[in-house]
Amino acid sequence: xxxxxDPRPVAVVSGGSRGLGLALVTDFLRRGYRVExxxxxESAELxxxxxxxxxxxxxxxxxxxxxxDAVEEFVRTAVRRHRRIDVLVNNAAVGLEGLLxxxxxxxxxxxLRTNVALPVLLARACLKPMLARRxxxxxxxxSINALRGQTGVAVYGAAxxxxxxxxxxxxxxVGPAGVRVVSVAPGYFESEMTAGISADQRRRIxxxxxxxxxxxxxxxxxxxxxxxxxxxxxxxxxxxTVDGGYTC
Ligand SMILES: NC(=O)c1ccc[n+]([C@@H]2O[C@H](COP(=O)([O-])OP(=O)(O)OC[C@H]3O[C@@H](n4cnc5c(N)ncnc54)[C@H](OP(=O)(O)O)[C@@H]3O)[C@@H](O)[C@H]2O)c1
Numbered sequence: 001x002x003x004x005x006d007p008r009p010v011a012v013v014s015g016g017s018r019g020l021g022l023a024l025v026t027d028f029l030r031r032g033y034r035v036e037x038x039x040x041x042e043s044a045e046l047x048x049x050x051x052x053x054x055x056x057x058x059x060x061x062x063x064x065x066x067x068x069d070a071v072e073e074f075v076r077t078a079v080r081r082h083r084r085i086d087v088l089v090n091n092a093a094v095g096l097e098g099l100l101x102x103x104x105x106x107x108x109x110x111x112l113r114t115n116v117a118l119p120v121l122l123a124r125a126c127l128k129p130m131l132a133r134r135x136x137x138x139x140x141x142x143s144i145n146a147l148r149g150q151t152g153v154a155v156y157g158a159a160x161x162x163x164x165x166x167x168x169x170x171x172x173x174v175g176p177a178g179v180r181v182v183s184v185a186p187g188y189f190e191s192e193m194t195a196g197i198s199a200d201q202r203r204r205i206x207x208x209x210x211x212x213x214x215x216x217x218x219x220x221x222x223x224x225x226x227x228x229x230x231x232x233x234x235x236x237x238x239x240x241t242v243d244g245g246y247t248c
Contacts (some may be wrong), residue, residue, distance in 0.1 A: 006056075010082045011228075012036045012075070012126055014065060014118065015092025017043040019191035020141070023217040024089055024224065029053055031225075036078040036085075038063035039092065065092050065118035066110060075125035087228050088126040089139045090119035090163070095193045097152050108155050115159035120166060123181075127174060134178040137228050140167050142185040144243050160185070164239050171237030180236040182227050187243025189215035210245030219244075 011028040015021040016037030022045055028035045029049070037046075038061045050058050059081070063070045079085065096103070096111040123138055130136025145153050146160035167183040174181065188194055188205050194214070197205075206213060223242050226232055241247060 006034070006082070008032055008034050008057075009086035010034045010036065010078070010084050011087040011089065012078060012085055012122070013089045013091055014122060015039050016060065017041060017046045019193065020186075020189070020217045020220055021089075021091045022046060022049075023221050024091060025049065025058065027221055027225065028087070029057055033087070034082060035059070036074075036082075038065070038074055040064050066113040068117070068121055071118065071121050072125055075122065079129050083129075084133060085126045085129045085136065087137050087139070088122060088130075089141070089224065090122055091141050092118060093141065093159075093193075095153075096156050099152060100154050103155065111155055112159055115156065116162045119163055123166065123170060127170075127179065130179045131174060131177050136179045138167075138170065138179070138181045139224055139227060140164070140181070140183045142167075142183040142239055144185055144187045144241065144247050146183075146185060146239070147241065148247055167239065168237050175236055180232075182232075182235060182237070183239040184220060184223055184227070185239050185241045185243070186220045187215055187241075187246040189217060189220060191217065205246070208246055209243070210248065213244065215242065215244060 011033045013021055013024045013035060016025040017039035025035050025037050026049060034057050036059045042060055046060060050060060061074055063074050065071060093115045094111055119140055140163040142163050143160040145157035146164050164183045167181050171181040220242050223240055
């Protein structure tokens with residue numbers, strides 16, 4: 001096999017151990033991609049997926065995204081292995097809830113490192129091979145909290161709004177080289193991040209949502225499938241909201 005070039009595209013997904021990240025990894029594999037992902041811990045589901053995907057399709061590393069050197073090394077290894085990156089999905093994030101004045105500076109710093117600095121560093125590292133091939137897509141997972149104010153999630157909302165700014169700035173910077181950058185802003189969908197929502201809050205969200213339910217990972221996945229397909233080849237620099245109409 002030496003000397004042959006593997007034609008399969010490569011997707012980098014941060015935070016592939018559970019929730020939307022795990023769904024994305026599964027979907028990219030189904031679509032014939034090789035996938036590079038990381039998280040701080042590996043879930044049983046991701047370990048099983050690695051087993052069934054075989055040794056040359058799915059690669060996971062234990063990386064704490066707040067460690068900039070480890071993140072750079074993760075991308076360097078991926079590029080050495082595949083010689084290309086076609087898609088980056090900046091998915092990993094942490095929720096941070098609480099009134100700002102009652103939130104510890106260390107918690108704010110950790111959230112901003114994971115939710116802003118990590119996606120910026122990953123984009124910086126992954127764009128290099130994309131620009132070299134004049135092809136690629138960066139998807140930033142934003143949130144409706146970037147678009148609407150809500151008590152208790154000011155830091156999380158600020159981080160997601162920063163990602164939308166990154167999307168617009170980078171789209172201008174790398175568009176001329178054939179690389180697209182898009183934000184996807186989901187409303188509430190079922191995952192570990194939203195597991196703590198009370199029954200009351202859940203009812204309120206459903207009542208405010210024209211389509212009358214919380215989202216699912218499949219709802220978000222479908223949009224990312226579209227955005228990484230040739231059907232979306234003229235879309236860049238935008239934030240696509242996927243919230244059942246919550247913000248309309
Ligand atoms: N769920 C929602 O309702 C909702 C709504 C709007 C937007 N979003 C956004 O959608 C994306 C996915 O959300 P989700 O609900 O699927 O989240 P989730 O279930 O909490 O999963 C987060 C993933 O990120 C990883 N991660 C977190 N901190 C990390 C770090 N420091 N280093 C490396 N990996 C880290 C986690 O793995 P480890 O913990 O093992 O590291 C996990 O794999 C996020 O960007 C989120 O902000 C979610």
